[in-house]
Amino acid sequence: MTTVDSRGAQIAARLDRLPMSRLALRARLVIGAVTFFDGFDQLLIAYALPALRAEYHLNAVSTTFTITVGAVGMLIGALLTGKLADRFGRVPVVTACVLVYSCTSLFAALAPSLxxxxxxxxxQGIGIGGEVLVAATYISEIIGPKTRGRFVLVYELTFVFGLAAAALVSTWVVPAHGWRALFAVGALPVLLAVALRTVPESPRWLAARGRYDEAEAVLVLLEASARAQHGMLPDIVSSVPGPVAERPSVLELFRGRYLPRTLVVSVLWFTSFLVNYGIASWLPTIYTSVFHLNVSTALTYSMITTVAGLLGNIVIATTVDLVGRRAGLITGMLGGTLVLGSAAAVAPTQGTQVMLFVSVAAFFVFSVNLALNLYGPELYPTRSRAAGASIGGVFARLGVIAGPIVTGLAFGTGAGIAAVFGVLAVTCLIGGATVALFGVETARQPLESLSP
Structure with a gap:
């Protein structure tokens, strides 16, 4: 018979009632800076690709491999880091990831050959693929249910700002200084490893591992910071107790109540990221090779699309606690279906038209990418939350790998841009239908009641 973890439940209840404090804000800012550069480094290859194609005379196969090899690393990173974070802690794994992806960016800048x-x-993909999932898990565990959605997604906007910054910096750096300088900039976050030493571990994770005294010590610091800033703290609301300090098991995520949840988030991660990277990875190349735009114009158009996606992310981040996770995910996927389906029917013949269609599609689909970083961790218990998030992350990386391949194959059929848009529209429809039929709502509920 499973023993009830009353002490862990008390720690969770005390944590959930805390208002934002300077200590929690500092943790969010440091983790957010790490995630910003994760997003920055992730898409650098897309913006360096036109210059790389010219320098190394890449054909379609070499181009696709150069794009997807990083995504394979992200897949491995997602597979490894969830289990590691559930065993060794959230903060140490985030620190290891930032060291990996920043040092290897410098390695890329100095690369003597393709x-x-x-x-x-x-x-680099190994570090990139693991960091954002573990960081999202950490952030979701240190805030209460009433504002958890907005809090997590506003934090996650740092990743999208990183993507936008990569597009912005690329439009200046690549034409003026070449692609190597771009990867050199991507090495800067190595400095954040020092700042991460000031970030406290998740009290929820410590309690789930039976390390109650350490959890209590971190919680006392958070309470003291909140009390100094806000005065008297809110009353503690009893929390739902879970099993006591159980050993995490990945198999748990594939049985019982967690199996359908795992299936839903896996489909959503795969479809939304396939569409995202199917659009983003090939756009600069399509602009230059099909519409004969210069590199500067192609990168500017890609930046506009990224900014449109950022706007969609801002909308979902500020409304997710009001409308709920499920409605936001459905709207994003079905909105993308409508826009991309319309583009397939119109078959645009100018670069500007393509930019307009993909920018509106990005407004919808990129919001799903962001919301999943909130939704996935909410579906699993603390003892295996990072592992659950990493399973979704694995399917996200499979989507990242498949997106450029599917887009390249669709474009190579002879039907051109219309075929690309058609395939991506169907992919969006599959994701939207899945969450509409099988998704559960998690808004405004304590993590312990969602996943006992």
């Missing part, structure tokens, strides 16, 4: 660059991107 093959070495591809190896650097593969290794």
């Amino acid at each position: 093959e070495v660059l591809q190896l650097a991107r593969f290794l």
Whole structure:
């Protein structure tokens, strides 16, 4: 018979009632800076690609491999880090990830050949693929249910700002200084490893591992910071107790109540990221090779699309606690279906038209990418939350790998842009239908009641 974890429940209840404090804000800012550079480094290859194609005379196969080799690294990173974070803690794994993806960005900048660059991107992908999932899990565990959605997604906007910054910096750096300088900039977050030493571990994770005294010590610091800033703290509301300090098991995520949840988030991660990277990875190349735009114009158009996606992310981040997770996810996927389906029917013949269609589609689909970083961790218990998030992350990376391949194959059929839009529209429809039929709502509920 399973023993009830009353002490862990008390720690969770005390944590959930805390208002935002300077200590919690500092933790969010440091983790947010790490995630910003994760987003920045992730898409650098797309903006360096036109210059790489010219320098190394890449054909379609070499281009696709150069894009996807980093995504394979992200897949491995997602597979590894969830289990590691559930065993060794959220903060140590985030620190290891930032060291990996920043040092390998410098390795890429110094690469003497295309093959070495591809190896650097593969290794960089391991750090990139793991960090954002573990960081999202950490952030979701240190805030209460009433504002958890807005809090997590506003934090997650740092990743999207990183994507936008990569597009913005690329439009200046690549034409003026070349692609190597772009990867050199991506090495800057190595400095954040020092700042991460000031970030406290998740009290929820410590309690789930039976390390109650350490959890209590961190919680006392958070309470003291909140009390100094806000005065008297809110009353503690009893929380739902869970099993006592159980050993985490990945198999748990594939049985009982968690199996349908795992299936839903896996489909959503895969479809939304396939569409995202199917659009983003090939756009600069399509603009230059099909519509004969110069590199500067192509990168500017890609930046506009990224900014449109950022606007969609801002909308979902500020409304997710009001409308709920499920409604936001459905709207994002079905909105993308409508826009991309319309683009397939119109078959645009100018670069500007393509930019307009993909920018509106990005407004919808990129919001799903963001919301999943909130939704996935909410569906699992603390003892295996990072592992659950990493399973979704694995399917996200499979989508990242499949997106450029599917887009390249669709474009190569001879039907051109219309085929690309058609395939991406169907993919969006599958994701939207899945969450509409099988998704559960998690808004404004304590984590312990969602996943005992």
